[in-house]
Amino acid sequence: MQAAIIIFPGSNRENDVCLAWKLAAGREPLRVWHKDSSLPDCDLIILPGGFAHGDYLRCGAMAAHSPIMREVKARAERGTPVLGICNGFQILTEAGMLPGALLPNRTLSFICRDIHLRVENNQTIFTCGYSAGQTIRVPLAHHDGNYTADPDTLDRLEGEGRVAFRYCGPTGAIAEEDNVNGSARAIAGIVNDSRTVLGLMPHPEDATDPLLGGTDGSGFFDGLVGALQ
Secondary structure (H helix, E strand, O other): OOEEEEEOOOEOOHHHHHHHHHHHHOOOOEEEEOOOOOOOOOOEEEEOOEOHHHHOOOOOOOHHHOHHHHHHHHHHHOOOOEEEEOHHHHHHHHOOOOOOEEEOOOOOOOEEEEEEEEEOOOOOOOOOOOOOOOEEEEEEEEOOOEEEOOHHHHHHHHHOOOEEEEEEOOOOOOOHHHOOOOOHHHEEEEEOOOOOEEEEOOOHHHOOEHHHOEOOOHHHHHHHHHHHO
């Protein structure tokens, strides 16, 4: 099983994802530069966190037009799973692969802290390592993570079970004070209509080793590896 991670100028979480993937899959991901026009054979494509192109214009807007993204879109259309974490989520929305947009946090400040997520739908390859309704604790680090979409899109995401994760408190209860960036309906992660593309703002890759302060992210990668085997 092989994963490919796309590196953009300003990516800074690629090593974190590589370590998490290798821990779960036993194999180092391939690294692909954003200016490449082709992808190697792979079972998963990962867009990591960071600040692609310095977050100029809009977060992810320039990266969405990188040469490699044409091939990422083509592979996704043929069914290859794509995972976008943090900046990767922003790129997926800017590329039109997921609906909505990521706006500045309602505090207008950078947030870096552990948060709790509730697993809303565990019937995807990305969430099958958890139970539905399970609460996990993982790090979050972003300035523009305020997910927004028009009401019809939000209703469609809810009705089709495409909300994968939601911000919550330690017990799983949804409360305004736990929606740290102000995202619509406390949405932290969504999938596309085929459930093969996931965009997620928090960082499960940074919660896969006790030395990092927690291992709640291990279920994410263990489940993903198991689903792809």
